[in-house]
Amino acid sequence: xxxxxxxxxxxxxxxxxxxxxxxxxxxxxxxxxxxxxxxxxxxxxxxxxxxxxxxxxxxxxxxxxxxxxxxxxxxxxxxxxxxxxxxxxxxxxxxxxxxxxxxxxxxxxxxxxxxxxxxxxxxxxxxxxxxxxxxxxxxxxxxxxxxxxxxxxxxxxxxxxxxxxxxxxxxxxxxxxxxxxxxxxxxxxxxxxxxxxxxxxxxxxxxxxxxxxxxxxxxxxxxxxxxxxxxxxxxxxxxxxxxxxxxxxxxxxxxxxxxxxxxxxxxxxxxxxxxxxxxxxxxxxxxxxxxxxxxxxxxxxxxxxxxxxxxxxxxxxxxxxxxxxxxxxxxxxxxxxxxxxxxxxxxxxxxxxxxxxxxxxxxxxxxx
Ligand SMILES: [Mg+2]
Numbered sequence: 114x115x116x117x118x119x120x121x122x123x124x125x126x127x128x129x130x131x132x133x134x135x136x137x138x139x140x141x142x143x144x145x146x147x148x149x150x151x152x153x154x155x156x157x158x159x160x161x162x163x164x165x166x167x168x169x170x171x172x173x174x175x176x177x178x179x180x181x182x183x184x185x186x187x188x189x190x191x192x193x194x195x196x197x198x199x200x201x202x203x204x205x206x207x208x209x210x211x212x213x214x215x216x217x218x219x220x221x222x223x224x225x226x227x228x229x230x231x232x233x234x235x236x237x238x239x240x241x242x243x244x245x246x247x248x249x250x251x252x253x254x255x256x257x258x259x260x261x262x263x264x265x266x267x268x269x270x271x272x273x274x275x276x277x278x279x280x281x282x283x284x285x286x287x288x289x290x291x292x293x294x295x296x297x298x299x300x301x302x303x304x305x306x307x308x309x310x311x312x313x314x315x316x317x318x319x320x321x322x323x324x325x326x327x328x329x330x331x332x333x334x335x336x337x338x339x340x341x342x343x344x345x346x347x348x349x350x351x352x353x354x355x356x357x358x359x360x361x362x363x364x365x366x367x368x369x370x371x372x373x374x375x376x377x378x379x380x381x382x383x384x385x386x387x388x389x390x391x392x393x394x395x396x397x398x399x400x401x402x403x404x405x406x407x408x409x410x411x412x413x414x415x416x417x418x419x420x421x422x423x424x425x426x427x428x429x430x431x432x433x434x435x436x437x438x439x440x441x442x443x444x445x446x447x448x449x450x451x452x453x454x455x456x457x458x459x460x461x462x463x464x465x466x467x468x469x470x471x472x473x474x475x476x477x478x479x480x481x
Contacts, residue, residue, distance in 0.1 A: 114234035115286055118355070119213075119226045119243060120261045120269035123205060124278035126222035127160040130201050131191050133255045142168060142188035146176050147414050147453075154180065159193050159414035163278065173413030193414060198222075204254050212246050215357035220416050225266055227355045236262065236285045243281055264289050266353055267346045270302050290349045294321030301346055303339075305449070311335055323347040356404075356422070364394050365408070367456025373412050375448065377441040380455045381434070388437075391457060392430050401426035403461035405433065407440040411450035418458070419444050426463060 123129065127145040132138045142165035148156040154177040161170045161179070165188065170179045176190065202221045209216040209226055217225040232239035243260045250258050257279040261272025264286035271293055276282035284292050293300070298320055299309040311334050317323050324347035331340035345351040366387040374380065395402070404422040411417065419440040427433060437457065445452065 114229055116264055117228040117232050117234060117236060117239045118263055118266055118269045119228045120273045121224050122259050122273045123222035124257045124259055125160055125162050127193060127198055128162040129256055130198050138189055142183050142186055144170060144179050144188060144190050145193050146190050147193050157413055201254060205250055208250050208253050212249055217355045217357050225355050236283055240283050265349055265351050267302055267351055268293060268349060271300060294324060296320050298323050308335055320347045362462050363458055363460045364391055365456060365458035366391055367408055367454055369454045373451035373453050375445040375451050377438055377445050380441050380452060381438050384455055387457060388430055400462045401428040402459040406458045407437060408456040408458055409444050409452045410454035411448060412453045413450055417444060
């Protein structure tokens with residue numbers, strides 16, 4: 114059967130939640146802000162609605178600049194309230210779970226899901242399933258979403274990026290490679306300004322050019338792992354599975370750092386108590402975990418995660434501190450932004466007999 118993958122993205126999420134809670138905002142520019150507290154104007158824009166975007170407002174922009182762009186337009190500047198949005202996010206994810214069966218939550222407003230079964234491997238049928246899901250989310254939460262569908266996670270995500278807002282775009286497996294081939298390389302998820310420049314300098318500007326470039330020629334410039342990954346994405350042969358935990362329960366903890374940083378040692382120091390708190394929870398619930406994710410919210414308020422899954426269940430998070438530090442180090446190295454909030458999430462939880470968990474202690478420390 115042909116693989117049919119969906120990617121859902123809630124439209125201008127934080128700002129849309131604010132509109133939902135206060136419908137009088139709908140006709141105005143709405144800017145959700147992270148106020149740094151120094152002065153009334155200091156801080157950055159997190160998300161804005163489309164009316165504000167039409168005036169040039171962008172995520173990560175200083176609030177003072179957004180205020181200038183929206184002068185005299187009765188714009189509303191609202192402080193970011195992550196708790197409020199998390200509750201809404203949970204409702205969205207649960208609706209996907211109910212409708213489709215399982216979901217891979219990638220961020221507060223984005224998820225992948227496998228539509229192969231629900232559509233019988235037919236892309237034409239997947240459209241109906243997706244429309245029904247969009248409608249269900251709209252009726253249960255009031256939120257509009259955009260869904261992209263494709264033969265791989267990469268194509269599905271690119272489709273939803275293109276169809277925003279309130280859209281649905283299906284890219285059939287038969288045309289997927291040609292369809293994405295025409296687009297510039299920076300449209301591939303994970304290709305930021307740095308990688309784009311390196312590729313452009315090598316004469317690779319479109320995805321089809323990348324698809325026909327021998328990846329070994331790129332090893333020196335962007336590393337073996339990234340080269341192969343991009344080559345597979347460009348050729349629509351990346352078959353990364355949808356990662357759904359058996360249990361949807363998670364244990365997580367996130368804190369605001371004393372100062373923004375890109376130093377993993379500082380992050381590790383500051384999350385020491387979070388690690389202890391998570392370990393306490395694991396013990397009380399008698400849980401072990403198979404997967405962990407680090408969470409980094411950067412100073413433009415974008416949430417990023419890096420995940421690691423083990424072949425064994427682990428009942429003591431302090432055993433994998435090195436992995437946590439390494440994930441933060443990898444993230445810090447790859448990001449142009451500073452980390453403002455940091456945290457951890459454990460998932461794929463289970464109550465496992467001690468014997469099984471303990472196998473991790475016995476020489477499995479080189480697990481990758
Ligand atoms: Mg979104």
